[in-house]
């Protein structure tokens with residue numbers, strides 16, 4: 001059976017969702033650790049708190065080989081904390097994530113974010129897919145969008161904000177390396193359709209609105225082929241001059 005790009009993405013998202021049921025036991029243990037009654041017996045270390053997360057995000061936050069589970073390790077803490085709050089407030093939708101963070105306080109979410117921001121896994125759990133065809137013209141289009149943008153279509157270069165190295169910028173702009181093409185294109189598609197929202201003005205929404213399906217697939221694929229290095233840390237705050245205003249970036 002041949003899936004279209006979209007139904008394949010949907011299929012992977014659903015498969016990702018059902019993996020969650022096998023994580024249910026760890027998940028209940030995680031919830032139990034949040035209730036005062038369970039506290040005397042549950043050791044409250046950060047490693048214990050994030051056990052439920054490792055099923056999908058990997059023991060070092062590197063992601064898993066499932067194309068839809070993103071790397072968390074090394075992304076700026078401000079960005080990660082903002083996303084956890086977005087899941088809590090329903091500005092991002094992925095039921096297991098929404099459920100996990102519903103009852104957690106902002107301080108607690110921030111501590112988890114700081115923990116993941118400091119991890120530097122030595123490898124990524126997947127290799128960019130080379131079996132899928134990627135024509136030279138699509139490669140060139142993806143590279144152009146990432147490095148130069150397309151002024152005629154109102155699309156700024158991704159590196160203008162995500163940094164020349166694509167490793168992100170402290171404290172709120174995530175790196176785009178070490179993510180699968182499926183994850184990146186699903187996020188851009190979610191911004192375009194309004195199911196992922198960031199603080200206003202939502203610059204990523206404005207950018208995604210100008211990207212065609214072909215643009216999304218080309219830039220996502222090109223980004224997924226760029227090599228992730230464990231020593232690539234996000235650049236210091238203020239390293240880039242934002243070409244559009246982004247509400248989640250302090251200024």
Ligand code: HEC
Pocket residue numbers: 016017019020023049050052053054055056057068069070071072075080081083084092093094096097100112174186
């Ligand atoms: C069932 C699998 C699953 C579990 C368990 C899980 N996550 Fe996630 N997480 C995901 C998926 C899938 C996404 C991307 C969802 C989307 O499309 O927006 C995500 C997204 C995230 C993001 C946003 C990443 C980014 O780069 O924007 C953060 C932060 C995060 N998860 C943290 C956690 C933490 C902390 C835990 C444990 C308390 C956890 N997750 C448990 C599957 C999971």
Ligand code: HEC
Pocket residue numbers: 070079082145146155156157158159160161162172173174176184187188197198199203204207219242243244245246248249
């Ligand atoms: C004007 C600045 C700006 C530009 C230009 C920009 N981004 Fe972003 N991007 C951001 C900010 C800020 C965030 C974090 C949004 C949030 O808080 O949810 C982000 C987040 C993302 C994410 C989510 C990463 C994750 O881990 O979930 C992806 C994917 C992304 N951008 C892709 C792109 C691509 C592709 C381009 C180029 C076509 C691009 N961005 C151009 C500012 C920018």
